[in-house]
Amino acid sequence: MTTSPVTGTALSAADRYGTTEAQRDLAARTRAIAEEHFAPRSLEWEETGAFPEPNLRLLADAGILGTAVPVEYGGSGGSWLDSAVVLEEIGRTCYVTAMATLGELGVQSRAIAAFGSDELKADLLPRIARGEVVCSICITEADSGSDVGSIVTRAVPVDGGYRITGGKALISRLDVVDIMLVCTRFGTGEGRGVSDVGFIVVERDRPGVEVSDGHQTLGGERLFALTLTDVFVPERNVLVGAGGFKKMINAFNGQRCMNASISIGIAQGALDAAKARATERRQFGKPIADFQGLRWMLADCAIEIEAARALVHRAAWNGGKQFPNRYDAAVAKVFANEMSLRVTDRVLQIFGGHGFLRDLPAERYLRWARYGGLGGGTPQLLRDGIATELYRERPATS
Structure with a gap:
């Protein structure tokens, strides 16, 4: 037991x-x-x-x-x-x-x-x-996304702490942020890869921190750019030092599960709206929910949502209060992200021409769903990781 x-x-x-x-x-x-x-x-x-x-x-x-x-x-x-x-x-x-x-x-x-x-x-x-x-987490740079090993932001040791110089792109919440978990290289070397990469906490009000005007996204959230110019932070602010990026990878497994949970919520909200619409909308003298073609579309949505939820719950349950493992998190995120797009697209179709209107919810769910596969590891990157894990001996998770 x-x-x-x-x-x-x-x-x-x-x-x-x-x-x-x-x-x-x-x-x-x-x-x-x-x-x-x-x-x-x-x-x-x-x-x-x-x-x-x-x-x-x-x-x-x-x-x-x-x-x-x-x-x-x-x-x-x-x-x-x-x-x-x-x-x-x-x-x-x-x-x-x-x-x-x-x-x-x-x-x-x-x-x-x-x-x-x-x-x-x-x-x-x-x-x-x-x-x-x-809090905001700052990893992506203008010329590095999934390839964290190519970041150029650098923390150079000085008396009492570090001075950080660099920049980040497409970061959320910087307009209101109090602290940032900044992904940076440590030291003065010019290496590539993640052997000298870690994270350091930077307060928004430190001299040398500059936030640009934000960009509006498809889902409504705003993303910003961050510039760090000779920003001093004390030693206590180091979250994980040089080489600590590998520790943070475990934390990102949890973030992937949370991203997937939002995708599931979006899909569930869309399905709830579609169920109500199919009951209210009448064609040929009866609710469109009585037509088998639409009923099967609703059923397919429910099946995929339940499957995604089970995968996310498995990954989260196995993680407990620590961190989910790489394989479980990747499988859950890829399936949930792509499921959410399929479900919200079906829901827009169930709304018919009205689904294309901005004042009804169907198009909004479809827009919301699009972000899942862009943040926290793309499906392409995660599929590569899943394949790698297939060739390793892993403990059973079910």
């Missing part, structure tokens, strides 16, 4: 990837907040590009934003599966808010908790749980 990493209760093989009563309650509380407060204003956040700070405040006040923060630092000490059920419910109603909460519920909070100094954890984690600190 297997034991749940969340509650310590015994689980059979049949239900080991299911959610506990506490997690179902967490999902229900999140859904209630999201439906009442996030859904009515989701189009507003898209059109204005504003950061949905009131939504994060609501989640913080409800004790949900601190799900990923350990209990000793003011959070609820939840597992990756706890974060997954929360992000699915937010993604179901508002893409911009889901992306705004991804860091607090995912890799930023958990990386600080896992790798940060005692001083960093004591300073940042309680404020993250209270919604007082917005």
Whole structure:
């Protein structure tokens, strides 16, 4: 008999990837907040590009934003599966808010908790749980995306810490960010690869930090560029030093599961809208939900959503409160990202000509779904990693 990493209760093989009563309650509380407060204003956040700070405040006040923060630092000490059920419910109603909460519920909070100094954890984690600190992770550069080994941002050691110079591109939340987890090279060498790559925490208000005007995205979230010019940070701000990128890869496995959870939420929201539309819309004297062709489209959507959810829950469950493994996370993310595009495309078709209109939800779900495969590892990159893992002996996960 297997034991749940969340509650310590015994689980059979049949239900080991299911959610506990506490997690179902967490999902229900999140859904209630999201439906009442996030859904009515989701189009507003898209059109204005504003950061949905009131939504994060609501989640913080409800004790949900601190799900990923350990209990000793003011959070609820939840597992990756706890974060997954929360992000699915937010993604179901508002893409911009889901992306705004991804860091607090995912890799930023958990990386600080896992790798940060005692001083960093004591300073940042309680404020993250209270919604007082917005975190951003800064990896992508103008000439490097998936190829982290080609980044040029560099932290040079000086008395008491480091001075960082470089730039980042396509970074979310920089208009409101308080701290940034910056991927950088350490030292003065001119090497390539990740042997000297790590992460360092940079406060937004440090001299030499400059944020550019943002770009509006297809989903409504805004992305920014970051310039770092001789920015001093103290030694305590090092999250993982030279060569520590390999540690962060494990954290990124969790981020991939969270990205996939948002994709599932988007698909589920689209399916819910399609079910209502198919019941209300009548053609040839009866609801279009009575036509077999449309019923089968709805059924295919449900099948794929359930499959994606099971894969994400498996990966998150196996990760517990540590980090999911590379194979589970990659399989879950690739399937969920691509599933979400298929489902939202079907849903737009079910809406018919009205699906092409901006004032009905179908086209918005399709736009929201497109980001999943662009962030956190592309399906192409992850498929290559999955194939690599196939040639290694891995422990059974099911």
